[in-house]
Amino acid sequence: MQHKPIHIIIVDDHPMVIEGLKTLLSDDKRVLIKNQFMNGTDTLTYLEHNSADIVLLDVNLPDINGVEMVPKILNIRANIGVIGLSTYSEPSIINQMIKKGVKGYLLKNVTGEELVNAITQVHQGDFYFGSEVQKILADSVTQESNDQPKLTRREKHILTLIAEGKTTNNIAEELFISPLTVETHRRNLMQKLEVPNAASLIKVAVEKHLI
Amino acid sequence: MQHKPIHIIIVDDHPMVIEGLKTLLSDDKRVLIKNQFMNGTDTLTYLEHNSADIVLLDVNLPDINGVEMVPKILNIRANIGVIGLSTYSEPSIINQMIKKGVKGYLLKNVTGEELVNAITQVHQGDFYFGSEVQKILADSVTQESNDQPKLTRREKHILTLIAEGKTTNNIAEELFISPLTVETHRRNLMQKLEVPNAASLIKVAVEKHLI
DNA sequence: TTTTCCCTACTGGTTTTCCTGTATATTGAT
DNA sequence: ATCAATATACAGGAAAACCAGTAGGGAAAA
Missing domain, CATH: 1.10.10.10 (Winged helix-like DNA-binding domain superfamily/Winged helix DNA-binding domain)
Known part of the structure; x- marks a missing residue:
């Protein structure tokens, strides 16, 4: 039984990362890369008129902050699964992203396998966090609250x-x-x-x- | 007249970056990716026994710092052109890398075109710094000395x-x-x-x- | 061997920070 | 209109930081 492929949008301002993601996903027929963007605004205007299943979202975009992007995306299409992507592992940012509604979070050292796992799981409605991310979250819970205190x-x-x-x-x-x-x-x-x-x-x- | 291709080594701990670089370079017949590594030590042991023209070197490796890698590489094979790669643009690090002997430096938002330019230029013995990198260097010269003071x-x-x-x-x-x-x-x-x-x-x- | 650097240590003084507790006017939200 | 949050302000005292200058011993480099 053939499922129809999961439609993916890639958002990252680094061409080489986009190419890398494409290559890592190209072998697998369960996923289909539908489009790619190098900034936040283009992504949002696209999503106004087109749908997708999964958005792979880099946290460091040139125009809009990743944390702000998540609610904007979900506001347009609530049924999209957003998976955060970043190079570095900063607990506070990961926590913020989760609060904003990402369904998954991966560091950029993911393997293709992990990437596909994340996508399929999130598409099924589950959460997926890479093993390293989980460790970071665990530490941040036990060690201290990494929420940003509200400063005036x-x-x-x-x-x-x-x-x-x-x-x-x-x-x-x-x-x-x-x-x-x-x-x-x-x-x-x-x-x-x-x-x-x-x-x-x-x-x-x-x-x-x-x- | 056909030149023989420039032999490249990629060093980066992110699979997706490696794949991205490969894709960006795959169209061009002037370059040939000879090997790839995800850490510093493997790279160095490889270079003990094999040569290459260009090493594309990520600054943030898991085992050895990029700044330390450069002299180690040049110590093994002085005729290799090392091109630094990093996501963020930190003047002090770029300065250090140049002092250590890199011939080029690129941010990870390079296009394929720029990448090939860098490689060919460095291979010809020239330097190549991406436009953004040049701007950063210029700023760092005029504004303040971004050298790290030597602390014991x-x-x-x-x-x-x-x-x-x-x-x-x-x-x-x-x-x-x-x-x-x-x-x-x-x-x-x-x-x-x-x-x-x-x-x-x-x-x-x-x-x-x-x- | 001489010189240079680093780590160590001191005197004696001034300035700033840190603590505890209190309090009022203003602004913003419900 | 009222309540919560914010910005404002003070007292009095203990602790720590900061300033300026000096200096010896050991290790490493020239």
Whole structure:
């Protein structure tokens, strides 16, 4: 019994990755690459008028952030299975993507076999996460909550100023507020990020992409 | 007049990138992919016994750092043209690679055309840097010296401990040395990285990939 | 062998950060 | 209109960081 092939859209701004994906999938007759795009907007306009089963979505697109792309895609066609793709394994991003509704996530060191597994499983309505991704998620659950704490606008601003090496007084002058206020913000920042001082504040801020 | 094809070695730990490169190069008869490897050590042992014209070298290998790979390759066969490949455009790394002797550098968003250009040019003994890479290099020259300052082993170690939020006393205890010594190291670090305090120290350390 | 670099350590002082707790005006959302 | 979140501000004190300069011993390089 022949199934009709699973229709795939590839979204990645690297020609060589697109070619690689095509090659890895070309042997398998269960899948059919229907189209490919190198940015987010083209993908979305295409999907307005055409359907697909699976979107293989690179996280680092030139125009639209991968995390933002997911809901946009699902908004247009809720029955599409989105599989995230990225080179590096950053727990916070993976977590965000899952929250936004991806059904699968793969690192770019996948083999063709894994890729096909992911696609077929997601097409059947299941989730699929590569073994490495699973390990990362497991670590991130046990070790610490990798959610981005919500920082206010002001806090983010002050955070960047701290990172620039400015002292409380410098910052206060720059923002025309009391040094005491700046101190309060700094304290709140350290509390939110659960660190004991400014140095590690900057470190986790960078890790969590807040800077 | 037919030239004999340029012999290429691909080194990248992502199967899909390898496949992509192969596809992008498969049309062109001037080049011939001789072999491919997914890590540094295999590449080096292969080159001990076999030659090649060009090595396409990914910067992020699982075992050996790309920057360290270049001299190792050139040490085995000085006449090989090494072309660096990476996803992201980090001036300091590109600079380091050039110092180590790469003849070309490309971002992974290259087109097949550019790729072939790079290979043929490098094979003729010229340099080739993608347009984006050139822009990055130009910026890095004008804006600031993106060289990594030379930190000693001890300094690097202490730097990471500072980033973890440890105080001078904590670090001193951990390393069984005087807090005063740790302070000295910290001061030297700040001086070398030209920053006024620990917070910005961590920031530039992250930027310069020292952490 | 001399020189240079690295790690170590100190004095003595100033500035900044960090802690704990409190409090009010403003803004935004329900 | 009211409640929650945000930005603002303060006090008082302990801890840590930062500044400037100096210096010895050991290892490695010239």
